[in-house]
Amino acid sequence: METLIGVFEQQLGLEGVWALSAAYSVCIGSLLGFITVYAMFAIWMERKVAAHMQVRMGPMETGAWHGWAQSIADAVKLLFKEDIIPSQSNKVMFWIAPAVVFCGVFAGFIVIPFALGLQIADLNLGIFFLISIASIEVIGVIMAGWASNSKYSLFGAIREAAQVVSYEIPTATALLVPILVVGSFRLDDFNLWQEANGWLIFHSPWMMLAGLVFFISSLAGCKRAPFDLPEAESELVSGFHTEYSGMRFSFFFLEEYASMFVASAVMATLWFGGWTIPFVDMSTWTDPDSFGLSDVAVTSIGIVVLLAKTFFFIFVQMWLRWTLPRLRVDQVMTLGYKYLVPWGFVALVMTAIFKYYGWGWFPN
Amino acid sequence: MEALEMYTVDRTSDVYTEELRLNLGPQHPSTHGVLRVELQMDGEIITAARSDIGYLHRCAEKIGENVTYLQYTPYTDRMDYLASMNNNLAWSLTVEKLLDIEAPERSQWIRVLVVELNRIASHLIAFGTYGIDLGANTPFFYAFRERESIMALLEKISGARMLYNFIRPGGVANDIDDAWMDEVLAFCDDFDKRWDEYNRILTNNHIFIKRTANIGILTKEMALAYGCTGPVLRASGVKWDLRRDIPYLKPYDEIEFDVPVGMGTHGTLGDCWDRYWVRMREMRECTSIIRQAIAAIPDGVHMEKKMERMYKTPLTPEPGEAYMRCENPRGELAFYAVSEGGKSPIRCRARAPSFCNLSVLDKLLPGTMLADGVAVIGSLDIVLGEVDR
Numbered sequence: 001m002e003t004l005i006g007v008f009e010q011q012l013g014l015e016g017v018w019a020l021s022a023a024y025s026v027c028i029g030s031l032l033g034f035i036t037v038y039a040m041f042a043i044w045m046e047r048k049v050a051a052h053m054q055v056r057m058g059p060m061e062t063g064a065w066h067g068w069a070q071s072i073a074d075a076v077k078l079l080f081k082e083d084i085i086p087s088q089s090n091k092v093m094f095w096i097a098p099a100v101v102f103c104g105v106f107a108g109f110i111v112i113p114f115a116l117g118l119q120i121a122d123l124n125l126g127i128f129f130l131i132s133i134a135s136i137e138v139i140g141v142i143m144a145g146w147a148s149n150s151k152y153s154l155f156g157a158i159r160e161a162a163q164v165v166s167y168e169i170p171t172a173t174a175l176l177v178p179i180l181v182v183g184s185f186r187l188d189d190f191n192l193w194q195e196a197n198g199w200l201i202f203h204s205p206w207m208m209l210a211g212l213v214f215f216i217s218s219l220a221g222c223k224r225a226p227f228d229l230p231e232a233e234s235e236l237v238s239g240f241h242t243e244y245s246g247m248r249f250s251f252f253f254l255e256e257y258a259s260m261f262v263a264s265a266v267m268a269t270l271w272f273g274g275w276t277i278p279f280v281d282m283s284t285w286t287d288p289d290s291f292g293l294s295d296v297a298v299t300s301i302g303i304v305v306l307l308a309k310t311f312f313f314i315f316v317q318m319w320l321r322w323t324l325p326r327l328r329v330d331q332v333m334t335l336g337y338k339y340l341v342p343w344g345f346v347a348l349v350m351t352a353i354f355k356y357y358g359w360g361w362f363p364n
Numbered sequence: 365m366e367a368l369e370m371y372t373v374d375r376t377s378d379v380y381t382e383e384l385r386l387n388l389g390p391q392h393p394s395t396h397g398v399l400r401v402e403l404q405m406d407g408e409i410i411t412a413a414r415s416d417i418g419y420l421h422r423c424a425e426k427i428g429e430n431v432t433y434l435q436y437t438p439y440t441d442r443m444d445y446l447a448s449m450n451n452n453l454a455w456s457l458t459v460e461k462l463l464d465i466e467a468p469e470r471s472q473w474i475r476v477l478v479v480e481l482n483r484i485a486s487h488l489i490a491f492g493t494y495g496i497d498l499g500a501n502t503p504f505f506y507a508f509r510e511r512e513s514i515m516a517l518l519e520k521i522s523g524a525r526m527l528y529n530f531i532r533p534g535g536v537a538n539d540i541d542d543a544w545m546d547e548v549l550a551f552c553d554d555f556d557k558r559w560d561e562y563n564r565i566l567t568n569n570h571i572f573i574k575r576t577a578n579i580g581i582l583t584k585e586m587a588l589a590y591g592c593t594g595p596v597l598r599a600s601g602v603k604w605d606l607r608r609d610i611p612y613l614k615p616y617d618e619i620e621f622d623v624p625v626g627m628g629t630h631g632t633l634g635d636c637w638d639r640y641w642v643r644m645r646e647m648r649e650c651t652s653i654i655r656q657a658i659a660a661i662p663d664g665v666h667m668e669k670k671m672e673r674m675y676k677t678p679l680t681p682e683p684g685e686a687y688m689r690c691e692n693p694r695g696e697l698a699f700y701a702v703s704e705g706g707k708s709p710i711r712c713r714a715r716a717p718s719f720c721n722l723s724v725l726d727k728l729l730p731g732t733m734l735a736d737g738v739a740v741i742g743s744l745d746i747v748l749g750e751v752d753r
Binding site: 050053054055056151155225226228229232233234235236237322323324325326327328329330331 | 384386387392393394408495496497498499500501502504505506509565566569571572574575733734735736738
């Protein structure tokens with residue numbers, strides 16, 4: 001971001017505010033473009049993963065090659081659909097709810113380091129920002145459920161509120177564990193630390209436990225199966241977005257896939273080295289002596305590495321979704337409070353002890 | 365509406381939440397058709413339930429009094445449309461009893477074959493949709509893969525995929541050959557392997573057991589009092605199977621098979637898991653019956669010659685009445701027909717198993733959570749075409 005402002009100020013001769021707004025527009029535009037393209041790909045991927053698990057082929061016709069254009073066709077169809085707002089709904093809330101939901105996740109993207117220095121906002125409190133901004137989504141879902149004036153939507157919204165708020169405790173606890181070891185809230189610090197020392201997941205068994213707790217909690221946070229209670233289609237028809245259709249519905253859909261990306265990217269960054277490759281010092285690649293790659297090339301490799309790791313976790317989320325039955329409301333709460341929260345705290349305390357005595361599977 | 369008064373929240377205590385009236389259905393993903401259940405909800409907990417049926421009423425019994433005996437056979441297909449062969453059989457046996465004739469030996473074995481194949485297909489739907497009710501979508505597709513093979517097999521001999529009109533008074537519509545029986549045997553071998561796959565993906569899944577064990581417990585007394593039959597009754601621990609106890613076809617006397625009953629493996633006797641597991645084990649019994657039937661099938665005619673002649677003119681049984689019951693995948697299907705010597709019965713009545721099994725729903729639901737309610741409806745395995753007729 002700062003770099004971009006610098007570019008606009010110096011090379012294009014724009015002044016203060018203008019450079020700032022130009023940089024903002026570029027960032028937001030590229031991020032929106034990225035999320036849209038990613039969501040389309042992820043939806044196509046989800047359909048393919050589901051299909052191949054269920055002994056069928058999934059979309060095969062649209063776009064000739066394995067239905068690659070299916071998501072684009074769906075998006076166009078959703079765009080052109082009639083905009084239906086139920087007559088008994090609270091129209092203002094119904095109208096802004098999808099936007100609120102999407103904004104929360106969208107804001108989460110700005111702190112994700114895609115590669116060395118490729119980050120829209122390099123916040124000192126990056127993880128803290130992520131946790132807090134992700135909670136905004138709940139407000140949007142509750143608004144949607146309430147404004148729809150449908151009992152099923154209301155059930156979905158209440159479930160979402162209970163579930164997401166509960167699972168923020170184990171999420172935050174689990175996130176504290178890598179923070180404890182690295183000693184920073186800045187997301188890029190984790191990449192640099194892991195580039196020097198190795199993946200954090202192999203730090204100690206407690207780190208693995210923390211990673212597991214975070215992954216399970218992030219499933220619940222993303223409303224993915226087996227925690228898809230807010231939209232449990234066999235019980236609540238479609239949960240909080242029962243009354244939504246067309247473009248508004250697609251925003252909820254976009255939000256789901258975007259939050260999957262954020263959760264997976266955080267998982268990849270904090271526990272699995274982010275954009276770094278194990279045992280490889282990428283900063284030397286720009287030297288003419290080794291590979292002599294340009295900065296752009298190294299950055300691109302970083303992006304590819306991070307995306308590969310992220311998509312692995314997205315795949316695992318899809319895999320679980322098409323394998324497991326759904327939990328019941330009270331079982332979700334039991335799992336959260338009776339298992340994940342204690343596990344998270346155990347991991348936190350034990351890691352603190354390990355850190356104090358300098359134990360662990362590699363020096364820290 | 366009595367049920368709604370029975371369970372009310374204690375409003376004398378100082379803390380209570382307002383109850384919500386939730387309308388589950390008739391268009392709802394997991395009511396298995398057009399069932400409507402009126403629920404009184406205290407948060408996520410169901411305090412009272414009242415099922416409302418009749419959305420699929422097609423006057424099937426009245427139609428029976430206005431068409432000839434033979435013309436009614438295709439209408440029985442459309443009652444329990446997932447087990448058409450079994451419905452055909454029950455109606456054919458009723459008419460045969462009215463005519464006081466017996467189907468030829470070979471046709472009885474063919475009947476057993478197709479009926480058991482259809483039973484597997486019907487239980488596969490129960491298995492697959494039960495997975496969907498609990499949020500596991502994948503088993504459904506596995507079940508449909510095998511069901512597709514059964515439909516292809518039955519299409520080869522009857523010409524139809526779902527509504528066969530194959531078993532008719534006096535025998536069956538077409539004869540079967542050895543090639544077809546080999547295909548059935550190959551399917552049975554394949555199916556037994558797939559059955560283990562089902563158990564790996566759904567039956568023994570920890571979440572699945574947690575969701576179904578100790579949910580919707582139907583006691584033995586209650587099951588008998590409400591006239592529940594089929595897997596729902598057997599899951600409650602009553603070893604009652606018409607095929608074994610009152611063999612209505614000769615082959616059932618000669619074939620060895622077990623009648624699975626609920627054992628309360630993971631929870632209480634008569635819970636959702638038991639009902640599910642009884643169906644699963646019945647499928648294995650079906651393949652065993654089919655193998656034995658194919659090994660023992662005698663030569664002969666598939667249709668009574670006398671009947672074939674009679675088919676040219678409408679059947680006119682002597683005045684009298686007949687009541688025949690059969691073990692359908694969902695329980696006992698019985699037809700009652702009264703003849704006054706005319707071309708059609710003057711009274712035609714079907715005792716539908718789904719209807720009786722559904723009657724316990726209002727008693728099972730109160731006290732469970734909304735998600736459990738869906739699990740209970742799914743475990744009763746109702747077909748609304750049969751409930752409403």
